[in-house]
Structure formats: structure tokens, C-alpha cells
Amino acid sequence: MGILHLYTYTNLLLDHIEYAVPAWASVSEKDRTKIDEVQVQCLKKVMGIKSNSSSAAVEVIANVMPMRIRIRQLCCREYARIMTKNNDHMLRTLLSKSVRNGLDFCPLKYIHVMSKQLEKQLSDCTVEIEPVLKNVNYLASIDIFTVSVLSHGSFDAQSRSTEERQRDCEEISLFIESNKGRSVIVFSDGSVYKGPVGGGSCAAVLYPLPANESYSTESKTVGHKVTALKCEIEGIALGLEVALQYYLKLNCSFNIVQYLYIMCDCSEAIASVSMSNVYAIGATLYRRITSLCKQLCDLNVKCCLAWIPSHAGIIGNEMADDLARSLAYDVFMKRVDAPMYVSLSTAFNMLNVIAVDSWQRKWDYEPTGHFTRQLIPSVGSKIVFPDSRDVGISYCRLLLHDTLLQDDSYRTGTSDTPLCSCGKDRETSGHFLLSCSKYNNQRTVMTCVTCYILSTIFVHQSNTKELLKSLKISS
Numbered sequence: 232m233g234i235l236h237l238y239t240y241t242n243l244l245l246d247h248i249e250y251a252v253p254a255w256a257s258v259s260e261k262d263r264t265k266i267d268e269v270q271v272q273c274l275k276k277v278m279g280i281k282s283n284s285s286s287a288a289v290e291v292i293a294n295v296m297p298m299r300i301r302i303r304q305l306c307c308r309e310y311a312r313i314m315t316k317n318n319d320h321m322l323r324t325l326l327s328k329s330v331r332n333g334l335d336f337c338p339l340k341y342i343h344v345m346s347k348q349l350e351k352q353l354s355d356c357t358v359e360i361e362p363v364l365k366n367v368n369y370l371a372s373i374d375i376f377t378v379s380v381l382s383h384g385s386f387d388a389q390s391r392s393t394e395e396r397q398r399d400c401e402e403i404s405l406f407i408e409s410n411k412g413r414s415v416i417v418f419s420d421g422s423v424y425k426g427p428v429g430g431g432s433c434a435a436v437l438y439p440l441p442a443n444e445s446y447s448t449e450s451k452t453v454g455h456k457v458t459a460l461k462c463e464i465e466g467i468a469l470g471l472e473v474a475l476q477y478y479l480k481l482n483c484s485f486n487i488v489q490y491l492y493i494m495c496d497c498s499e500a501i502a503s504v505s506m507s508n509v510y511a512i513g514a515t516l517y518r519r520i521t522s523l524c525k526q527l528c529d530l531n532v533k534c535c536l537a538w539i540p541s542h543a544g545i546i547g548n549e550m551a552d553d554l555a556r557s558l559a560y561d562v563f564m565k566r567v568d569a570p571m572y573v574s575l576s577t578a579f580n581m582l583n584v585i586a587v588d589s590w591q592r593k594w595d596y597e598p599t600g601h602f603t604r605q606l607i608p609s610v611g612s613k614i615v616f617p618d619s620r621d622v623g624i625s626y627c628r629l630l631l632h633d634t635l636l637q638d639d640s641y642r643t644g645t646s647d648t649p650l651c652s653c654g655k656d657r658e659t660s661g662h663f664l665l666s667c668s669k670y671n672n673q674r675t676v677m678t679c680v681t682c683y684i685l686s687t688i689f690v691h692q693s694n695t696k697e698l699l700k701s702l703k704i705s706s
């Protein structure tokens with residue numbers, strides 16, 4: 232299946248189906264079943280799947296959330312948006328006063344009922360009332376640079392091998408050594424305890440100018456319900472803050488430009504700050520960072536952001552990580568005070584997790600799609616489809632255990648025998664791909680191509696051989 236076909240559904244058609252959902256989500260059960268059916272039929276058509284295949288499995292393969300759960304998610308989004316309004320806003324009044332009569336809901340009552348789980352998770356926290364972002368275009372951009380301190384500056388820490396981490400660590404030590412007495416270096420980090428949204432805090436470790444002076448540390452709580460990204464950006468802000476205090480304490484004016492290096496291990500946070508992304512940062516924090524950079528600039532200090540890999544044994548980073556982590560745990564245990572409000576983007580994050588969780592539960596207990604579940608146990612997995620539609624359709628049918636091979640046809644009653652025409656075994660996908668003697672030549676080509684692809688993907692990794700061995704492919 233060309234990716235375009237699925238794209239047509241998810242990006243063009245789905246938008247129309249979902250249009251203004253919060254207004255009509257309280258339709259009758261019969262109508263909701265029809266909407267479910269529209270999605271499943273569309274997916275089956277674009278993916279070339281037989282009509283009797285498991286609908287739940289089709290949605291998992293296409294990575295499209297079941298309509299019912301999607302509708303609830305969109306209602307929750309609306310609820311979160313309404314909660315950002317002031318207490319006396321008409322929608323908030325309606326939300327608290329709407330009623331239902333049996334199974335007939337007023338739209339806002341329905342939204343409220345659908346959002347019970349989110350409401351429970353927010354517990355004592357409230358959704359932050361957003362400051363009105365008028366004239367976003369006129370906001371000053373953040374005066375900060377990104378620099379690379381690593382010769383193999385990559386933003387992907389996960390794929391780095393042990394040797395690469397070692398090399399990164401040595402390069403950073405060298406960088407600190409060579410900047411002693413010349414530049415201030417700050418390591419910043421953020422941490423969230425439990426899950427994508429939880430108790431969060433940030434920390435900064437400052438290496439001062441004089442080489443004989445020792446480092447200083449600072450940590451700060453971020454909130455009871457925050458995301459890792461928020462904590463990382465708060466960490467950068469804290470880094471700027473401790474650096475500013477440090478420069479002010481020195482109480483001297485610099486004739487030549489001073490460089491301040493903030494070392495952060497989160498590429499997303501660095502990108503948000505350096506690109507002045509006010510929506511990702513949030514208006515309040517954005518203003519704080521702009522003002523800090525401005526004050527540093529007035530002191531003739533240039534702020535530079537640099538990415539470093541996390542958990543690579545870089546001492547400053549490890550210290551900041553430990554500090555942030557233990558404070559985040561304290562926030563979670565409610566041993567320390569932390570802000571009790573949740574930003575709108577964090578609320579969205581929470582309701583996305585709720586939606587994916589209920590989709591996962593539905594998939595776990597689904598009576599159909601047993602075979603697909605063994606291959607794709609987790610919902611939300613991205614399946615890579617080939618460009619050729621014919622190959623894509625065959626691939627989807629293989630994932631569904633519902634091909635046109637004899638064994639599948641026999642099971643569904645469209646063939647008299649499950650046996651392959653080679654006469655040796657049942658014609659299953661395993662037999663067809665791996666052992667049928669009719670396709671020996673094609674199989675040799677397939678094995679060669681697979682080996683070639685794997686060797687090009689894992690060329691930089693030392694464990695290619697083990698991987699090939701585990702896949703039982705001999706090179």
C-alpha cells in the first residue's frame with residue numbers, strides 16, 4: 232500500500248469525520264456504531280484488506296485510534312480548553328450546570344462525563360489559565376545561540392555505542408579543561424518522577440570562572456503534574472538564572488565578550504528555546520528566559536546552548552541529573568511544595584496517555600485479531616509500509632494472518648485443501664516464505680537483499696553479527 236492511501240484517510244477524511252465532535256459527540260449509540268463502521272470500512276478499502284478481517288487489528292496496523300476512543304479524547308481536549316477560561320466564563324458555567332435525562336446528554340454534560348478520568352488524574356491541580364497571547368509576532372525572540380561542543384555532534388543519544396559515549400565524555404572533559412578561567416559552564420537537567428506526566432524538578436551545576444574555585448549547584452521544583460520537556464526547559468532557565476547571579480556577584484564589567492555555555496541533554500528543549508517556540512515553552516517561562524538573556528547580554532555575556540549525551544558519565548551532567556531526580560521524587564512524595572497548576576499542553580499530554588491506555592486495554596481483550604496481537608502487541612506502533620501498493624496489501628494480509636494462500640483460504644472456507652501444490656506441507660505464510668521448494672530462487676534473492684539492508688543499517692554498530700545470528704541469517 233502506498234503510504235499516500237492511508238495518508239488520504241488520516242489527514243483528509245478523518246478531519247471531516249471529526250469536525251466539531253464536542254458538539255455532536257452525545258449522539259445515539261446507533262449513530263456512533265455507524266461512525267465506527269465508516270472508519271473501519273475506509274481503512275479496509277485503502278489497505279486492500281478482506282471485509283471479514285478483524286476490525287480492531289486493522290486499526291492497530293494502520294495506527295489509527297478506534298473512533299469511540301478518539302471521540303472521547305477530543306471531548307477531553309475540549310474540556311481541558313474550557314478549563315483554561317476564567318471561572319466566570321459562560322462555557323464554565325454551562326459545564327457545571329448542564330444536565331442529562333437518562334441517556335440524553337446536553338453536549339457540555341457529555342463532555343464533562345467523558346472527562347471524568349482526566350478530572351480524577353488532575354486531582355488537586357488546576358489547568359493553568361493561559362495569559363492571552365496577543366501579538367505573538369511582536370514578542371522578542373530569545374537571544375541565545377546553539378553551539379556544538381562534540382566533534383560528532385549528533386542529537387541521538389540512544390544510538391550511540393559505548394565507545395562513542397566514552398569519546399563524547401573525553402571531549403567534554405577537554406572542553407571544560409580548556410575553558411577554565413575563560414568561560415562559565417552550566418550543566419542543566421530536568422527530571423519527572425513516574426510516567427510522562429508527573430512530579431518534576433530541574434537542577435543546574437555551575438563551573439565558575441577561576442580554575443581553583445569549586446562548582447556550585449542549584450535545584451528547583453517545577454510542578455506536581457509536568458512533562459519532561461517542561462522540566463528540561465525550566466532547567467535551562469535555572470541555568471541562566473544561576474549564571475546571571477554569579478556574574479552579578481563578580482561585580483565587574485567585561486570589556487570583551489564573555490561566553491556562557493549551558494549544557495543540556497535534551498535536544499527538543501534546545502530546539503524549543505533556540506527557535507523561540509513560545510507555544511512549546513509557555514508564555515510565562517518564555518518571558519522569563521527572554522529577560523534573563525537580555526540581562527546577561529547587557530553584561531556583555533553571550534549565551535550558548537550545547538547538546539551533550541545523557542548518562543554518558545559526564546560529571547556535571549550526572550550531578551545535575553541526580554539532583555533533579557531526587558527532588559522530583561520529593562515532589563512526587565509531596566515532601567516539598569511545588570506549583571499545583573497544569574499547562575494546557577500538559578493536560579493534552581495526560582489525556583493522550585489516557586486514550587492510548589484505553590485503546591491498549593481494548594486491544595488486549597479483543598476477541599479477534601489474535602495472530603496480529605502476537606506480532607504487534609502494543610497499540611500506537613508505527614508500521615513502515617512499502618511504496619508499492621501491491622506489496623503493501625500483501626504485507627497487511629500477512630500481518631492479519633488472512634492471505635490468499637491455501638491454508639488461510641481453507642480456514643475461511645474458500646478452498647478445499649490447506650496443502651501447498653508442492654505437496655510437502657500446508658501452504659502457510661511461513662512455508663511460502665521460508666521453505667517451499669517452488670520459490671528457492673526468489674528466496675535466495677530475498678535473503679541476500681535482507682542481509683544487505685541489515686548490514687547497511689547496522690554498519691556502525693558492533694553488534695551486527697549477534698543481530699544477524701539472532702535472526703538466523705548467515706552472512
Ligand SMILES: [Zn+2]
Nearest residue numbers: 651653667668
Ligand atoms: Zn510448497
